[in-house]
Amino acid sequence: MRARSSITSNMTVYDSQDYKYVMQDLEHYYIGSRLSYNELLESPLIPFKLGAIIRKYLIDGIDSSTSLESHFYYMDRESEAYRTLKHLKVKARCMIREEKKGGKALVYKEKILGMPELTKISPAEKEANEMIITEIIFGKLSLMIFQI
Numbered sequence: 001m002r003a004r005s006s007i008t009s010n011m012t013v014y015d016s017q018d019y020k021y022v023m024q025d026l027e028h029y030y031i032g033s034r035l036s037y038n039e040l041l042e043s044p045l046i047p048f049k050l051g052a053i054i055r056k057y058l059i060d061g062i063d064s065s066t067s068l069e070s071h072f073y074y075m076d077r078e079s080e081a082y083r084t085l086k087h088l089k090v091k092a093r094c095m096i097r098e099e100k101k102g103g104k105a106l107v108y109k110e111k112i113l114g115m116p117e118l119t120k121i122s123p124a125e126k127e128a129n130e131m132i133i134t135e136i137i138f139g140k141l142s143l144m145i146f147q148i
Contacts, residue, residue: 019069019134022046029138033069033092040068050138052148057084069133073126077119086115088142093135094118112137 019032022045029050031040037059041051058081062071072092075082092115095108108130121131 024140027140029140029143031068031136031138033072033133033136034067036067037062037064037071047143049143049146049148053084053088053143053146056148057081068136072118072133072136073131074123075115075119082115082119088146089139090115090142091137092118092133093137095132095134097130108132 019034020039021030021032022035022040022043023030024045029046031046035043037054040046041054041064058071059066060080062081071081075085091112094111094113096111097106098109099105100107118133121129
């Protein structure tokens with residue numbers, strides 16, 4: 001039996017194993033936000049260079065058992081991780097609660113935000129809008145060009 005997460009929305013309960021994946025297409029790597037950095041680094045599906053970037057720039061000063069979702073949710077614009085992710089043009093797929101036109105119903109809308117847009121929203125605003133970060137998107141070209 002799998003444990004349940006605390007995120008719920010209109011009778012939907014997300015399982016703790018949801019959003020734990022690594023996928024790719026010709027242009028991008030798509031990483032589920034519930035993966036911890038440990039789980040991500042142990043995955044044979046991530047390229048060596050991405051692993052090196054994570055080890056050198058992203059997890060410096062944080063616990064490696066931190067999930068990507070948590071790290072991105074509370075990321076500070078002054079951190080080395082933010083500057084690295086901004087340079088790599090990393091994006092986050094988010095679900096944000098919004099009022100439907102007419103104001104009678106609340107719905108979740110999917111948005112893909114770059115690092116500047118994501119960090120512009122304070123953690124308090126993210127919580128108020130019940131924002132869920134579901135996926136982190138790395139461009140293969142950006143990874144290829146990045147020098148370690």
